[in-house]
Amino acid sequence: MSLPLIRIRGLCKSYQRGGQSIDVLDRLDLDVAAGEFVALMGPSGSGKSTLLNLIAGIDQPTAGTIEIGGVDIATLSEGQLADWRATHVGFIFQFYNLMPVLTAFENVELPLLLTGLSSRQRREHVEAALGMVRLSDRMDHLPNELSGGQQQRVAIARALVCDPTLIVADEPTGDLDRHTGEEILQLLGQLQRDLGKTIVMVTHDPKAAACAGRLVHLEKGVLVPDVAHAGG
């Protein structure tokens, strides 16, 4: 394994609910190398989504460090974290989370608005990203004019367009039929192989997890030993 892009040490996360403290993650250590495709699996309530949120910088740990590319994101302020996410993280959600009033083109353009690129440069980037997910012919369509698979491909293009260090995917095939889900997983695998993207994906589906290079199991907030795969 090359130098880890993600280095997590002693990560704890607990929530206060009804006056009680509920531990979701307990002193978790994890390394993910640059260019790795990792699948997080585990039963409901195991803490896999919480771990993904912490890695993506949209949640704050109770204790521990999360170093990504050498930066401990647990120490960043809200504003710094927002800037860091804009530069380093691409998001893929289960329900795509596209803006319904924006076309596919405009949805993909959204993260680029934070970069200071000119309109022409943004157009070039968006067209390239949509070309990569084979949706060049649908760029003027609204999300409700696209199928679920196409919407997820737009979301992948949005995640890619800023060329982030890390792509986090929260059950990207959870809302898709099997065939479309496979297409999306192939696309993610392609991003990892051809573009060297580091991908961390949460999934319930063992077949989806099998597409990843490495499987990480969580149970009750702790890791169970890694399971390596030949594929991915």
Added chain:
Amino acid sequence: MFLLRLLLKNAFRHRLRTGLTLVGLVVALCAFGLLRTIVDAWYAGVNASSSARLVTRSAISLTFPLPLHYAERIRAVEGVEGISWANWFGGVYITESNFFAQFAVDAPSYFALYPEFVLDDTERTAFLRDRQGCVVGRKLAARYGWQVGDVVSLRGTIYPGTWSFTIRGIYQGREAGTDEQQMFIHWQRVAEAVRQRAGAGGLADHVGVYVVSVRDPDEAPMVSQRIDALFRNSLAETLTETEKAFQLSFVSMSETILLAIQAVSFIIILIIMAVMANTMTMTARERLAEYATLKALGFRPGFVVKLLLGESLLIAAIGGALGVAVTFPVARAFAASVGTLFPVFAVSPLTVALQVLAALVVGAVAAAWPAWKMSRIDIVQGLRHVA
């Protein structure tokens, strides 16, 4: 540019909801403008009054006349430049509903004191020569289709009998606020008629009010005191006040009503503010996941505030523009329906400015709470809203 496009798309995402909100805004702002215009119209006489003119009336009541011979004594008071007099005629044109003000005036001196009533020289001469003649305002003539030479008959209520007057002139207001719905007749004709009916013991040589012009408006209070001092302890004591104060004394009778109208106009704005705030809160709640997604992508909380505030201000601005535009024809229709009740009824620039301001305040206040709330949403909680 992108933000503006997004604001426009968001604003008309739920066309029915936005449409109904716009209708509410237009109705509220139009009602606000109309009510304010009614209040302005009530004060039109006060605003149009001159600071260089005084009105002298009986100290007991306006209904008590003053002797005509006071005129020469008032004219001799230091600081007085000119004097004229007028009686309220109170005639009825066909029916009581055709109300308009009629004054019996000493024509040569009266028009000299009121330069704002602009009358053609030929018409002025014709009026001065004809004791059976009258002069009417442009709006009044337009309302009844009168032209110079027409004969207008009034049924006297204070001065009994049927009175016919030939229109010798139609005056125009020099300023927008000048009352163009009055009729002026010769005081001498009325006095003569009273003398014939009641004889020497009647009130033929009495006037309703004296109008006094002063050389220096700053000296008006002193001149007032000097005039009233002249007639102290006489049978007909006087009360002299500025024309503005005289006009205000009429308005003050209905001041409570005016205050209520003003209060209602602001309550209407508060109601639409609450309606709009409810709309924006619903909008924000529906888009919780979208705002969470934007924040996850790296947009700062300020961007979410801009989205909500911008959308609210955009809707309010459209509603405000439509509300102002609708106010003018509605005010015209209202003025036509109430006839000559309001001599001057026009939507003022201040009212338009207040309508625009009210629209913007409604837009800003309505979005303030949801914008603040959405800017602080927890991204993880917000994203769960999708599922």
